[in-house]
Amino acid sequence: MNQEIKSAAAKPAKPRRRRRFRWNEGYFGFLYLLPAALFFLTFVLIPLIQTFNLSLWDWSGIQGAPSTWVGLDNYRYVLSNPESLAALSHSMVFIVTFCIIPVTLGITFAALFSRQKIAGLVFFRTIVFLPQVISSVVIGIAWRWVYQDRGTLNQFLGFFGIESTRGWLGDFDWALPAVGIIGSWVMTGLCMVLFLSGVGRIDSDLYDAVKVDGGGAFREFFAVTLPGLRPELTVATTITIIAALRTFDIVFVTTKGGPGKETIVPGTEIYRLAFRENEIGEAATMAVVLAVIVFTLVRTVGWLLRDRDGIR
Amino acid sequence: MTDVISASRGTQAPRKKKMTAQTFIFKVLLYAFLTMAATVVLIPIISLVTVSLQPSDSSTTNLSWPTNPDWDNYLIAWTQGDFPLPTLMLNSLLVALAVVPIGVVVSVLAGYAFGTMKFPGSNALFYIFMIGLVMPFEATIVPLYYQLRAMGLINNLWGVILPQVALFCAFGIFWMRQFFMASPPALVEAARIDGANSFRILRSVLLPIAWPPVLTLATLMFIWSWNEFLLSLVVLDRGTRTAPSGLGTFMGQWVSDIPALSAAAVIIALPTILLYVALNRRIISGILQGAVKG
Numbered sequence: 346m347n348q349e350i351k352s353a354a355a356k357p358a359k360p361r362r363r364r365r366f367r368w369n370e371g372y373f374g375f376l377y378l379l380p381a382a383l384f385f386l387t388f389v390l391i392p393l394i395q396t397f398n399l400s401l402w403d404w405s406g407i408q409g410a411p412s413t414w415v416g417l418d419n420y421r422y423v424l425s426n427p428e429s430l431a432a433l434s435h436s437m438v439f440i441v442t443f444c445i446i447p448v449t450l451g452i453t454f455a456a457l458f459s460r461q462k463i464a465g466l467v468f469f470r471t472i473v474f475l476p477q478v479i480s481s482v483v484i485g486i487a488w489r490w491v492y493q494d495r496g497t498l499n500q501f502l503g504f505f506g507i508e509s510t511r512g513w514l515g516d517f518d519w520a521l522p523a524v525g526i527i528g529s530w531v532m533t534g535l536c537m538v539l540f541l542s543g544v545g546r547i548d549s550d551l552y553d554a555v556k557v558d559g560g561g562a563f564r565e566f567f568a569v570t571l572p573g574l575r576p577e578l579t580v581a582t583t584i585t586i587i588a589a590l591r592t593f594d595i596v597f598v599t600t601k602g603g604p605g606k607e608t609i610v611p612g613t614e615i616y617r618l619a620f621r622e623n624e625i626g627e628a629a630t631m632a633v634v635l636a637v638i639v640f641t642l643v644r645t646v647g648w649l650l651r652d653r654d655g656i657r
Numbered sequence: 658m659t660d661v662i663s664a665s666r667g668t669q670a671p672r673k674k675k676m677t678a679q680t681f682i683f684k685v686l687l688y689a690f691l692t693m694a695a696t697v698v699l700i701p702i703i704s705l706v707t708v709s710l711q712p713s714d715s716s717t718t719n720l721s722w723p724t725n726p727d728w729d730n731y732l733i734a735w736t737q738g739d740f741p742l743p744t745l746m747l748n749s750l751l752v753a754l755a756v757v758p759i760g761v762v763v764s765v766l767a768g769y770a771f772g773t774m775k776f777p778g779s780n781a782l783f784y785i786f787m788i789g790l791v792m793p794f795e796a797t798i799v800p801l802y803y804q805l806r807a808m809g810l811i812n813n814l815w816g817v818i819l820p821q822v823a824l825f826c827a828f829g830i831f832w833m834r835q836f837f838m839a840s841p842p843a844l845v846e847a848a849r850i851d852g853a854n855s856f857r858i859l860r861s862v863l864l865p866i867a868w869p870p871v872l873t874l875a876t877l878m879f880i881w882s883w884n885e886f887l888l889s890l891v892v893l894d895r896g897t898r899t900a901p902s903g904l905g906t907f908m909g910q911w912v913s914d915i916p917a918l919s920a921a922a923v924i925i926a927l928p929t930i931l932l933y934v935a936l937n938r939r940i941i942s943g944i945l946q947g948a949v950k951g
Contacts, residue, residue, distance in 0.1 A: 373855050374774035378782065381767035381826050388801065388823035389789055395800035406803065454694075458687045471937045472695040475702070477944065478933040480884040482901040483926040486908070486919065487705040490718035497704045500719040534698055535944075542945055583791075591793035594886040598905050612795045612887075619799045620891060628799050636796035643791050 396636070399629035406625040419630035429631060431606055432614045433638075435521060436590050439610065442525030443532055443589035448581050451536025456570045459544040460552065470541075473534030481531075485598030488527045489514065492599075514600050520607045527595055532588065536581045543577035544570065579650040583643055590639050611635040709919035716915060727916065734921040741896055742921055745903035748814060749925075752889075752899055753882040755818045756825065760878045761871060764826050768833025769859050773845065783834070789827025794887065802891055816892040817899065821885060825878050832947055836870040837863065873943040876936055880929045900925045 400419050404412035423429045463469070476484065491497045492513035499509045513523040551569045560568065571578075593612030596602060602609035602617075609617075611631055619628035700720060710726040711717045713733065735742055770776075771783050801820060802811075810816030840863055848862045864871075889902040898906065904925055908918065933940055 372776055374770035374776040374779060377766040377770035377774075377855075380763045381786070381830060382782075384763060384819065384823040384826060385786060385789065387804075388820040389792070389797065389827075390785070392797035392801040392804060393788075393792065395804070396797055399800055408806075454690060458683070458690075461683060461687055463687065463691070467938075469691045469695055470941065471933075473698050474937070474941050475698060475930075475933070478880050478884075478929045478940065479702075479926050480886070480901040480929070482886060482905045483705070483922045484701070486904075486922045487701040490704060490708050490915075490919070491701050493718040495717065495719055497700060497719045500721075530697070530701070534694070537694065538941065539945055587791065587793060591795050593795055594901075594905070597886075597890075598908070612793075615795055615799065616887070616891075619802070625799060625803075632796040632799055635793055639793050639796075640791065 396629050396632045400633045402626050404625045405623040419626045423630045432609045432611050435610050439589040443528035444585035446529045447532035447536040450533050451540045455540035455544040456566050470538050476531040481594035482598050485595050524608050532585050539577050543574045547573035582646045711916045730916040730920040733917045740907045745900040749899040753879050756821045756882040757875050757878045760822045760825050764829025764833050767830045772834040772837025812894045817889050873939045
């Protein structure tokens with residue numbers, strides 16, 4: 346006590362004792378952060394900044410080759426050439442199949458059966474979640490067979506009397522939706538499980554309150570279920586949008602962007618420009634455009650689904 | 658809800674209502690929906706397995722159990738000369754076995770700092786790390802490649818391992834921070850009064866109770882590392898790639914032997930599926946919790 350008063354008199358704002366105590370407690374934090382920071386800086390942050398830098402240059406990537414400053418020329422090129430625009434528009438189709446379809450199915454399922462006790466839930470959950478742990482190369486190969494002219498899809502259509510010998514992934518009209526549906530296949534289980542676990546945490550008193558008020562199923566959905574699922578909705582939308590925009594593996598394995606350019610996406614364009622055509626500047630530009638779109642959409646989703654009334 | 662409650666408490670029989678027609682229809686719909694979802698998920702996987710058992714000259718790619726399942730395809734896939742599956746699997750294993758311990762240690766240390774210590778800029782730093790959760794990896798692969806080339810790590814397993822640690826530790830830090838923030842402050846306080854420094858508190862007080870989240874994190878990192886594709890495709894040479902990207906690039910040579918290619922795919926998927934079967938609750942809750950709290 347005495348000491349405190351003394352030091353307070355000398356340095357009113359920061360008693361010396363306190364400061365040394367704080368040093369031990371807090372600043373050590375930096376020491377613990379050091380390994381992570383080194384990894385993150387070297388392999389994530391610097392490359393991210395370098396991507397932007399490379400996008401302003403014309404460079405072949407060959408060791409020792411000169412690079413020319415071109416300013417925003419690469420952006421003019423990427424934002425006007427039909428191929429990159431096609432790649433970006435295919436991404437929008439993938440947002441429908443990777444994000445909108447799975448999220449809608451998942452939330453419908455959770456809302457319909459929110460108050461049912463599901464026997465064997467663990468078993469079903471384990472199965473529908475399975476695509477999350479399987480390598481996308483394996484998924485791609487499995488779906489290639491499904492879509493072949495004598496594959497499972499045509500076999501299935503045959504049961505309904507629709508004779509089809511279409512090779513879906515080689516078809517100019519069907520290849521893009523066919524690849525997109527693989528995304529729905531991967532993501533729907535995740536969304537179902539996510540929303541189901543969310544709906545289980547909604548206070549059942551809220552449902553009773555709606556019932557007392559004489560509200561029907563629709564009131565119940567919009568007044569209780571949907572606001573209650575807001576965190577899960579944000580997460581599901583964010584994860585699936587990122588997955589849709591960054592798709593590379595599945596396209597690489599199933600169609601390599603073909604037939605023609607029907608299924609090219611930003612990921613495959615970056616790979617082609619950088620590692621096949623040595624157009625490093627253009628590849629980096631595509632990467633910057635992709636990153637900007639991802640960050641913008643993620644922020645927008647976060648803003649649209651923000652916690653307006655502080656329920657959760 | 659009353660149905661559920663009274664069903665679970667048999668003693669309150671008087672309150673038990675009869676199952677109405679409506680709830681019955683709901684139940685039927687529910688299981689129809691669930692069965693359909695499970696079937697749709699399983700069909701491509703099961704047909705991959707059935708294709709892998711067709712006779713080797715077969716071009717069947719649909720869902721039909723072969724009259725004479727040909728398990729030799731797995732032997733062919735494993736031993737075929739131009740596709741070094743054992744080497745690729747070994748590379749995948751080496752990469753994952755390096756990524757998991759390094760990634761876990763790095764994440765635990767940083768998560769401990771963010772979860773228990775107050776220091777200037779801690780929030781800002783945390784948000785910077787969280788860029789890693791959102792950023793599409795495809796956006797940095799180009800400069801990353803040239804950086805790894807400058808470091809002499811091209812065609813070297815470390816060229817895959819180190820960036821993977823950096824990529825996965827964003828989630829790892831977030832995940833461990835959650836745990837450390839939720840750990841009982843009294844425990845830490847008691848150790849501190851006993852004169853333990855922050856590292857001792859981590860090692861002898863917190864880590865012994867941290868193994869469930871650490872195990873979850875290790876499992877997820879193993880699966881992500883095993884399945885990683887683009888980095889290995891770009892950084893490693895054909896014969897030294899990890900299994901998924903090796904398969905992805907060797908596929909062209911297999912057009913004539915669809916069953917063996919399928920068998921190779923099944924072999925490559927097996928480690929993560931087995932891990933999932935053993936630890937599915939942990940994996941699912943890890944992904945869900947990690948996702949929602951993020």
